[in-house]
Amino acid sequence: MINVPCNYCGSDNYTVKHPSTMNGQSADMSAFRCTAPDYGVHGQIVQCNKCAHIYTNPVQDEEELIELYAAVDDQIYVEEKIGRRLTFAKHLKDLERITGPGEGRKFLDVGAYIGVFVEVARERGWDAQGIEPSAWAAQFAQDHGLPVLEGTLDHPDLEDQSFDVITIFDVIEHLADPLGELRKAHAKLKVGGTIAVHTMDVDSRMSKMMGSRWPWYMTMHIQYFSQRSLVQFLEKAGFEVIWTGTQGRYLRLHYLAGRLNGIHPAIGKVAEATVEGLNMGERAIPINFGDLFTVYARRVD
Numbered sequence: 001m002i003n004v005p006c007n008y009c010g011s012d013n014y015t016v017k018h019p020s021t022m023n024g025q026s027a028d029m030s031a032f033r034c035t036a037p038d039y040g041v042h043g044q045i046v047q048c049n050k051c052a053h054i055y056t057n058p059v060q061d062e063e064e065l066i067e068l069y070a071a072v073d074d075q076i077y078v079e080e081k082i083g084r085r086l087t088f089a090k091h092l093k094d095l096e097r098i099t100g101p102g103e104g105r106k107f108l109d110v111g112a113y114i115g116v117f118v119e120v121a122r123e124r125g126w127d128a129q130g131i132e133p134s135a136w137a138a139q140f141a142q143d144h145g146l147p148v149l150e151g152t153l154d155h156p157d158l159e160d161q162s163f164d165v166i167t168i169f170d171v172i173e174h175l176a177d178p179l180g181e182l183r184k185a186h187a188k189l190k191v192g193g194t195i196a197v198h199t200m201d202v203d204s205r206m207s208k209m210m211g212s213r214w215p216w217y218m219t220m221h222i223q224y225f226s227q228r229s230l231v232q233f234l235e236k237a238g239f240e241v242i243w244t245g246t247q248g249r250y251l252r253l254h255y256l257a258g259r260l261n262g263i264h265p266a267i268g269k270v271a272e273a274t275v276e277g278l279n280m281g282e283r284a285i286p287i288n289f290g291d292l293f294t295v296y297a298r299r300v301d
């Protein structure tokens with residue numbers, strides 16, 4: 001574990017916001033799956049005294065993190081594809097109000113995983129591709145005919161100023177250097193191109209109400225943004241922010257009940273039995289507790 005400065009302003013002067021609940025254990029690979037059920041388990045969460053950014057400190061070093069993600073495989077994520085397809089389709093329709101329709105223009109999903117967003121975007125007329133550090137997930141996508149490169153935004157096949165749209169969904173909270181990643185995304189976008197970043201809101205009512213039990217405080221999340229702080233990160237990376245607001249997601253009831261199990265086993269068991277009893281496991285419902293949000297921004301030079 002290493003001590004890290006604030007990624008936004010570089011200060012190493014911080015206040016502990018939530019002490020670690022890991023009891024000296026280090027995270028193993030299972031904590032880095034997209035669907036890791038380790039609710040309530042997180043490292044020490046601190047707030048920068050200079051700029052108020054909230055992050056995990058200390059953390060595993062960046063190379064170790066990339067190695068962990070490169071080795072991740074996650075069958076539960078594959079099973080939750082229905083909910084994810086609905087979520088991405090909804091998000092993309094909203095995004096197209098800003099960008100206009102795809103019409104063969106170039107779209108890049110960063111942290112594409114098994115390529116669900118890439119697939120949805122291609123169906124809606126975008127020339128979409130993905131970039132993904134997990135070798136397993138990138139291979140899974142390729143095996144299903146989806147152009148998902150293995151690697152990061154540093155991949156040599158991704159040319160500067162070549163994309164009309166870049167999406168970074170549920171990824172930025174995992175990164176050791178989110179500001180650096182946003183700057184790289186800025187370089188890959190055409191002038192006038194749009195970036196959409198989706199993450200969880202540490203300043204939401206839900207987060208404040210639940211304190212250290214907020215379910216998004218997890219081992220694998222090492223940066224915690226508010227709508228305000230993500231706007232600041234994007235502006236520092238050179239973007240002009242267009243819109244910010246809460247946006248939820250679709251989840252299958254079966255999956256939801258399983259996740260509830262991780263937070264509160266007694267309630268979760270009842271929920272699972274109810275959902276199965278009513279034969280509603282495959283039904284997907286929109287979920288929005290107001291603690292997930294998206295920011296749209298544009299490259300203006």
Ligand SMILES: [Zn+2]
Nearest residue numbers: 006009048051
């Ligand atoms: Zn700071």
